[in-house]
Amino acid sequence: MTNTSPCFAVVGHPNKGKSSIVATLTRQDAVKISELSGTTTQAQAFALQVNNQTLYTLIDTPGFQRPRQVLHWLEAKAVNAAQRQQAVIDFIEQADAQKFHDEKELLQPILNGAGILYVVDGSIPYSGEFEAEMSILQWTSAPRMALINPIGGEQYIDQWQQALSQFFSVVRVFNPMSVDQQKQAAVLSAFAELYEPWRAPLNHAITQLAEFNRQLDEQGAELVVAALIQMQGHKVSRNVPASFAQSALSAQLKTQYQQELRDIESALQRKIQALYAHPSMLVNAQRLEVETPDLFDTDQWYLYGLDRNKLVALATSVGMAAGAAVDASVGGASLMAGAIAGGVVSSIASVVATLKPEKLNIKGMPLAGKKLTAGPVKALPFSYVLLGRGIDFLGLIRQRTHADRRTFDVAPSSMTERVAALSKTEQIKLTRILLKSHKGLNNKELLQLRDWILRML
Amino acid sequence: MKSPKQNAVLIDYFLAMPLSTSVFQWLNFRIFCQQANTPEKLNLSIANTHAEPILHKWQLLSAAQPANISALLLMLVSSLFGASAMAGVLIVAAQQVVNIWLPLALFAFIPFVLTVLAAYSSLFSSARFSLERHLSLRMLLPKALANQAELHQPLLMAWLFWQLQRMAVSFLVAALMAFALFGIFQSFSFGWSSTFIKHSETFAELMQVISWPWHYWLPSPSLEFIQQTEIGQAHFNAQAAQNWWPNLVMAIVVYGLMPRWLLSAVLRYKFKQQLSYDIEHSSDLDQLINRLKQQPSLNTVTAEKPAASPLVLDLTANQLPIIAWQKEIEGASCVRVLGKSDWQTDEHWLNDFQPNTAGVLFAVTLDQTPTFELADSIELLKNKGIEGSLLITGQASDRFTTQLVSWQYFASQHGFSLFIEAQLYDQH
Numbered sequence: 039m040t041n042t043s044p045c046f047a048v049v050g051h052p053n054k055g056k057s058s059i060v061a062t063l064t065r066q067d068a069v070k071i072s073e074l075s076g077t078t079t080q081a082q083a084f085a086l087q088v089n090n091q092t093l094y095t096l097i098d099t100p101g102f103q104r105p106r107q108v109l110h111w112l113e114a115k116a117v118n119a120a121q122r123q124q125a126v127i128d129f130i131e132q133a134d135a136q137k138f139h140d141e142k143e144l145l146q147p148i149l150n151g152a153g154i155l156y157v158v159d160g161s162i163p164y165s166g167e168f169e170a171e172m173s174i175l176q177w178t179s180a181p182r183m184a185l186i187n188p189i190g191g192e193q194y195i196d197q198w199q200q201a202l203s204q205f206f207s208v209v210r211v212f213n214p215m216s217v218d219q220q221k222q223a224a225v226l227s228a229f230a231e232l233y234e235p236w237r238a239p240l241n242h243a244i245t246q247l248a249e250f251n252r253q254l255d256e257q258g259a260e261l262v263v264a265a266l267i268q269m270q271g272h273k274v275s276r277n278v279p280a281s282f283a284q285s286a287l288s289a290q291l292k293t294q295y296q297q298e299l300r301d302i303e304s305a306l307q308r309k310i311q312a313l314y315a316h317p318s319m320l321v322n323a324q325r326l327e328v329e330t331p332d333l334f335d336t337d338q339w340y341l342y343g344l345d346r347n348k349l350v351a352l353a354t355s356v357g358m359a360a361g362a363a364v365d366a367s368v369g370g371a372s373l374m375a376g377a378i379a380g381g382v383v384s385s386i387a388s389v390v391a392t393l394k395p396e397k398l399n400i401k402g403m404p405l406a407g408k409k410l411t412a413g414p415v416k417a418l419p420f421s422y423v424l425l426g427r428g429i430d431f432l433g434l435i436r437q438r439t440h441a442d443r444r445t446f447d448v449a450p451s452s453m454t455e456r457v458a459a460l461s462k463t464e465q466i467k468l469t470r471i472l473l474k475s476h477k478g479l480n481n482k483e484l485l486q487l488r489d490w491i492l493r494m495l
Numbered sequence: 496m497k498s499p500k501q502n503a504v505l506i507d508y509f510l511a512m513p514l515s516t517s518v519f520q521w522l523n524f525r526i527f528c529q530q531a532n533t534p535e536k537l538n539l540s541i542a543n544t545h546a547e548p549i550l551h552k553w554q555l556l557s558a559a560q561p562a563n564i565s566a567l568l569l570m571l572v573s574s575l576f577g578a579s580a581m582a583g584v585l586i587v588a589a590q591q592v593v594n595i596w597l598p599l600a601l602f603a604f605i606p607f608v609l610t611v612l613a614a615y616s617s618l619f620s621s622a623r624f625s626l627e628r629h630l631s632l633r634m635l636l637p638k639a640l641a642n643q644a645e646l647h648q649p650l651l652m653a654w655l656f657w658q659l660q661r662m663a664v665s666f667l668v669a670a671l672m673a674f675a676l677f678g679i680f681q682s683f684s685f686g687w688s689s690t691f692i693k694h695s696e697t698f699a700e701l702m703q704v705i706s707w708p709w710h711y712w713l714p715s716p717s718l719e720f721i722q723q724t725e726i727g728q729a730h731f732n733a734q735a736a737q738n739w740w741p742n743l744v745m746a747i748v749v750y751g752l753m754p755r756w757l758l759s760a761v762l763r764y765k766f767k768q769q770l771s772y773d774i775e776h777s778s779d780l781d782q783l784i785n786r787l788k789q790q791p792s793l794n795t796v797t798a799e800k801p802a803a804s805p806l807v808l809d810l811t812a813n814q815l816p817i818i819a820w821q822k823e824i825e826g827a828s829c830v831r832v833l834g835k836s837d838w839q840t841d842e843h844w845l846n847d848f849q850p851n852t853a854g855v856l857f858a859v860t861l862d863q864t865p866t867f868e869l870a871d872s873i874e875l876l877k878n879k880g881i882e883g884s885l886l887i888t889g890q891a892s893d894r895f896t897t898q899l900v901s902w903q904y905f906a907s908q909h910g911f912s913l914f915i916e917a918q919l920y921d922q923h
Contacts, residue, residue: 053864053901057792070792075865075901080793087788089498090545098792103867106838140867162862166835167821190862190894253497257778268645271625312782317789478624478648481772 044094044229044236044243045083047147049175050157051168052076052101055187055214058441059157060084060098062214063222065315065440069098076101081143086243088250093243094229097152099144105170108133108141112177122177145178153232154182156206161190164197172205181232183208185225208232214441219251255436258310259491262428263484265306269299269424270476273413287410295412296328303424307431314435316446323448326427328415350388353418355466356473357384388418414476421472425491426453433495456494464490497781504546505774514763515566518654518770522647527553528779534786544787546780566658573662577669585677592686592726595739602670603750606663610754613663617656617762624649650773653766660759667752671744678740685739686726695722702742709745716742802903805915808856808886817856817886820869824858824888826918833872845875854882856914860889861898865905873911884912891922 048056053075061069064084070077078100085095102108111133115125127149130142148154154175158168175182184206186198195211202209208228212221223244230240274295276287303326311319361380431448438446457465468490471483479487497505509517509524527533537552584598617623625648644651677683692698699721706715716724716739723732724739810827817827821834831848833841857873859865873883885906887899899915906913 051864052866066788066790068789068791073897073900074904076905078792082790082793084790085541087541087544089500101864101866104838104871106834106841106868107871110838159862165822190892257497257776257781260776261778264646272645309778309782312785313778315785315789317786474621477621480624481649481769 043092044233044240045097045147045152046094046155046229047081047097047099047144047152048155048157049099049144049148049171050101051159051171052103054101054157054159055189055441056101056157057098058214059155059185059187059212060096061440062217063225064096067316067318067440069440071441071443076103076140079140079143081147083147088246091246093246094226094240095152096155097147099147100140102144102171102174103140104138105141105174108138109170109174111138112174116177123179126174126177141174145174148175148178148180152180153229153236154178154180155229156182156184156202157187158184158198158202159190160186160188160192160195160198160211163194164201168201172202176205182206183210183228183232185210185212188213214439216442217439218437219248223247251436254313255432255492255495256488257313258432258436259488259495260484261306261309261313262425262432262491263487265302266421266424266428266487267475267479267484269302270416270421270472271414271478272299272302273411274298275411291410291412292328296326299328300326303427306428310432310435314438315440316435316438318443319435319438320445321448322445323427323431324450326424328420350385352465352469353388354381354385355462356469357381357387359466360384416473416476418469418472421475422453425472426450426456429456429491429494432491436495459493460490497775497778501546501780502775504550505780506771508550509774510767510770514767514770515654515658518650518766521770521774522643522650523557524550524553525777525779526643527557528783533783537787539787541788541790544784549780549783566661569658570662570665574665574669577666578673580666581670581673582677585674585681585683592684592731592733592736594726595685595687595743596689598685598743599746602667603746606667606751607754609663610758613656613660614758617659617758618765623656624652647773650766650769653762653769657759657762657766660755660762663755664752664759667747667755671747671752674740674744674747682737683740684733684736685743686724686731686736687721688726695725698725705746706742708749709742713741713745802900802907803913805887805899805903805906805913807917807920808914809917810888813856815852815854815856815884816850817858818872818883820857820859820872821863822860824860827858827888829858830855834868838868841872842875845872846879848876848881850881853880854884856886857883858886858888859902861887861892861895861902861919862889865902870905870909870911873909882912884914886914886916888916888919891919895923 048060050056053073057069057071057078060066061071064086066084069084078098081097081099083095083097085092087093108129111129112122112125115128116122126145129138130146130149133142135142156172156175182205184198184202186195186202186209188195188211192211199209208231210225210228212225217225226240226244226247230237230244272295274291276291307321307323311317311321358377358381361376361378364376364380427448427450430451433451434446434448457468460468467486471479471487509521512520530536536556537549539548539552543549580601581598584593584601687698689698692701695718699716699718702721703710703715706713720735720738722728723730723735725731816830817824819829819832821832823829823832830850831844833844855876857869859869873885876883885902887902892898903913905911
């Protein structure tokens with residue numbers, strides 16, 4: 039073995055998901071994955087770099103195209119087992135380059151010191167045609183493990199495990215389309231079992247990746263916070279003569295405001311995509327509606343699961359807390375009237391507000407003319423809508439693997455469930471922060487909001 | 496947060512510059528990282544996708560940034576105002592007595608109140624993060640950043656508040672320097688008068704309170720001195736009146752300049768903190784690095800045009816011999832199953848095979864992978880004048896379309912005819 043950092047050649051039959059596995063494990067969106075068999079024609083190394091450190095390298099290779107002919111060539115060269123590795127070396131040097139181009143491409147990295155990751159499709163039954171290529175890989179004497187990729191299901195996994203364990207020291211099931219961070223770490227641990235000199239660097243890689251994923255989530259949450267503050271404080275204004283027909287401009291202003299909020303949200307999504315290394319991903323998400331009956335009526339609140347009762351309860355708690363501060367300032371002489379009054383007033387105000395949620399705040403200016411302004415929308419339900427959309431996007435993208443090239447469908451989830459991850463006190467604090475977020479938040483509040491978003495993911 | 500090492504590189508780089516310059520350099524760098532064509536501009540190898548080479552390349556690519564002169568100009572203007580204000584106070588009373596209230600108010604007490612208000616608005620007010628509430632401050636920003644101001648409000652507001660205090664300090668320093676300059680060439684007398692303070696003793700007590708901060712090294716004005724410098728009184732002593740200036744200067748320094756300077760120092764510290772926070776928590780560089788690290792696959796196969804759809808074949812009407820590939824075919828009798836034993840055995844059989852027809856069908860299932868070995872088998876027969884075609888059989892699955900595309904491409908690549916069994920076609 040000549041490589042110092044862990045390096046694996048991903049080999050196998052064409053169209054069994056080798057490129058998908060490379061894309062997922064090296065976080066590369068640009069690895070070509072196609073339904074066409076034999077897409078990869080050249081071996082190519084992809085390194086996983088974290089914080090300017092190469093943790094390991096995977097080499098995407100073409101599939102075996104003529105394994106039986108290769109095995110026949112090798113068997114003619116090697117009289118006994120001791121000559122097998124040399125026979126493989128001779129094959130690279132002497133065999134017909136055009137005819138055996140793909141096999142030479144996949145075997146060369148192995149002879150250069152790469153370990154072997156042999157990939158099979160666990161949704162089709164095992165059959166003897168695979169044994170020629172497994173035998174060839176045995177002849178290389180390289181450390182090797184098998185990954186069963188359940189492309190179309192897991193019907194035949196047990197069959198494969200039984201067969202593969204006779205050729206490979208480690209066999210694991212690995213679906214590059216749906217694997218989570220934990221399972222990726224488990225596969226890396228399995229890699230570490232293959233070859234003693236790689237154990238320490240791969241264990242180090244697992245630790246580094248966990249830390250890296252934590253950093254990513256923090257940065258993603260901070261992007262959501264920044265976009266939320268920006269959208270909360272955003273407004274659009276127009277100066278018009280006093281006699282100007284307001285109604286015509288109102289609709290235009292609302293449309294412009296809505297579009298600008300959507301632009302901010304799109305920018306957030308692009309940044310999160312770039313952060314999680316999914317630059318080519320296509321997104322299908324429900325458009326942000328700032329002022330439609332559907333958004334502000336009770337039905338639409340349920341879209342994010344933040345029901346009316348929850349909103350009223352939270353507003354009541356905030357009012358009581360403010361009133362309690364007044365009680366404290368008079369040394370309790372008010373006999374908690376402040377807290378009671380604060381709670382009642384906030385409760386009534388939130389009930390009234392939730393009766394007519396569809397109104398957008400439009401201001402006029404007297405005397406020489408009017409200044410029409412759309413936004414900022416300070417209504418609490420809207421803040422939760424923005425927060426929920428950001429968390430939905432972040433939550434889904436962090437689970438997406440780099441082998442998944444489908445259009446990214448962002449399905450809204452229940453904010454009530456998400457908010458339930460916080461304690462009651464934290465929920466009240468969250469409400470307070472959201473209520474003042476249109477004015478901007480200090481760094482401590484920004485970090486607190488970030489941490490809550492991480493808990494709600 | 497980024498890795499500590501990456502944070503350290505960025506903070507060392509941007510905080511090494513003068514603070515006033517660093518904020519704009521940092522924001523320009525962020526804009527650079529966000530631009531779509533930055534990877535092409537940088538043209539860095541994968542090995543160089545980290546902070547130092549990127550910063551170095553950015554430096555080379557960035558046009559020399561003009562210094563942000565608007566803040567400097569305003570400091571200059573502020574200095575001129577300060578000097579002019581002091582000159583105005585002194586020159587107006589060229590041959591007369593300057594009422595001490597005037598310079599005290601203009602350069603000590605009002606600045607002190609303004610400093611307190613500035614401290615509140617820059618440190619405690621809820622509007623301190625909102626540029627919207629301080630629109631007049633936008634004019635201090637370079638044009639290129641004015642459009643991005645909404646994105647970077649906390650950082651820009653911290654910088655703006657600091658710059659305002661620097662201007663205020665400039666105002667007072669210039670005023671003191673103007674006082675010193677005029678004092679070299681002219682003699683000024685100061686006195687006091689008041690409608691409401693009738694007794695010198697009251698004014699003396701007031702001055703004792705005002706001068707308390709510096710009374711250890713400069714005595715407070717005595718009662719006798721106060722009595723001698725009351726304007727409009729017969730016992731006014733012009734000579735004594737020239738000795739007001741030390742206490743006047745101390746009042747300007749202690750109530751005007753020092754609080755303002757202290758506030759400026761605090762705001763500078765907070766701005767530096769905010770800049771460090773912004774650098775540590777910005778992910779623009781990480782997003783750029785991810786874009787730089789994307790490695791497109793080399794020389795990958797793509798279908799140049801859609802392959803022809805397979806022809807439907809009813810097996811019951813089939814007259815051609817069927818050779819199965821790697822597995823038996825249900826519902827059809829095959830003359831041979833190839834691909835299961837060693838290659839030499841298959842090769843020998845193919846060389847010996849002599850059908851009665853001019854063609855044969857190679858039966859495969861959708862879930863099998865087309866390989867060159869299958870193509871080689873078909874080519875062996877073709878060399879003998881026997882035309883081999885592909886026949887797709889078996890059961891349909893969820894991946895029917897995906898798998899069919901592979902077989903269509905394979906058939907078109909090698910020039911084979913492609914058939915699909917009628918039953919399978921009907922299932923799909």
